[in-house]
Amino acid sequence: MxxxxxxxxxxxxxxxxxxxxxxxxxxxxxxxxxxxxxxxxxxxxxxxxxxxxxxxxxxxxxxxxxxxxxxxxxxxxxxxxxxxxxxxxxxxxxxxxLTIERDSLKKSYKTVAEERAQFQAKSDELQEMLSQLKKDINTPGWRYFSSSIYYISTEKKSWSESRQNCKERGTDLVIINNREEQDIVEVWRRGEGAWIGANDRNNEGIWKWVDGTAVSDGFWSSGEPNNKGEEDCAVSGYRSEPVPNWVDISCDSQYIWICEKNINI
Ligand SMILES: [Ca+2]
Ligand SMILES: [Ca+2]
Ligand SMILES: [Ca+2]
The missing domain is CATH 1.20.5 (Single alpha-helices involved in coiled-coils or other helix-helix interfaces)
Known part of the structure; x- marks a missing residue:
């Protein structure tokens, strides 16, 4: 225990x-x-x-x-x-x-168009003139000098009738611009007195050509123009004397006439 x-x-x-x-x-x-x-x-x-x-x-x-x-x-x-x-x-x-250039081109185009229209009009006029020349080339009396063509009539008519005849031919009575033209007219008139496009019918003593320009230096004969008995139209070579030989004479007198058409372009 x-x-x-x-x-x-x-x-x-x-x-x-x-x-x-x-x-x-x-x-x-x-x-x-x-x-x-x-x-x-x-x-x-x-x-x-x-x-x-x-x-x-x-x-x-x-x-x-x-x-x-x-x-x-x-x-x-x-x-x-x-x-x-x-x-x-x-x-x-x-x-x-570009806008400025466009506007400029528009102006140029307009100018060119106007020039073209003018050229066309001139061309048409020349074409018509050439056609007339072709018709007249065989017609006695037509001549060419400097920048004009001329018609010298063989008939005799009054100044007004002569001018009317020129107009019917697309021309007018000759305007003598210088001594060279006067000399060639002297040849063409063949010793006859010939109506030229100078007159003082509207204002006595104020001589004008048929286009309205003044007759500044005419080839007047000595003592002419004298408006003897209402003489209002001019004849080149009334007397058989050398240039200067223009006289003023009654517009109803009968003479040959010379027409002129300027063809200067
Ligand atoms: Ca002339
Ligand atoms: Ca007169
Ligand atoms: Ca006279």
Whole structure:
């Protein structure tokens, strides 16, 4: 019985030691675990902060990239807008220049059209004249001198009738412009007195040609014009004398006549 109690006590003592050892082991084993727990706690405490920082940096980088991208877009758009403005300005200048050139061309075209119309009218007139010349080429009495064609009649008529005959031929009584023309008329009149296109029928003493211009320097015979008994029409070569040989005479007198058509272009 006592041995059993002893054994029981011994056993209890041993168990107590074991328990103490176990407790120590546990304690020893607990220390690192606590420190580890602290370390882990520290790590756990630090890890969220580092991740947030990284996340923050990532967001900032993304925002910065977006800002840079936005700025790039804005700069590109501004450059394009500026280039388009410059191009539009150039186009406006070109348009204005083209408008000016167009207006100038319109004026030139109008001028050319007017000149063409005038040329055409002159051409038609010449064509008509050539046709008349072709018809008259075989007709006795037509002559050409300088820039005019002439008709020298063989008949004799009054001054008015003679002029009418000239008009029917598309001409008028001759206007003697210079000594050369006077000399050729002197040849063509064949010694006959010939009506020329000078008269003072409207105003006595004011001699004019049939085109209305004044007879400034005529080849009047000595003492002529003298309006003896109402003499209002001029004859070249009334007397058989050399130039100057014009006289004024009654317009109803009968003489040959000389017509002239200027064909100066
Ligand atoms: Ca003439
Ligand atoms: Ca007179
Ligand atoms: Ca006279």
């Amino acid at each position: 006592s041995e059993s109690v002893y054994e029981t006590m011994h056993s209890s003592s041993v168990n107590l030691k074991d328990k103490q050892n176990l407790h120590e082991d546990i304690y020893m084993s607990e220390v690192p675990e606590t420190q580890l727990a602290r370390s882990n706690k520290t790590t756990l405490t630090l890890e969220p902060s580092s991740a947030g920082h990284r996340c923050y940096r990532l967001v900032m980088v993304i925002l910065l990239m977006l800002v840079v991208l936005l700025l790039s877009v804005v700069v590109t758009l501004w450059v394009n807008f500026h280039n388009m403005s410059v191009a539009r300005g150039r186009l406006e200048i070109s348009y204005n220049n």
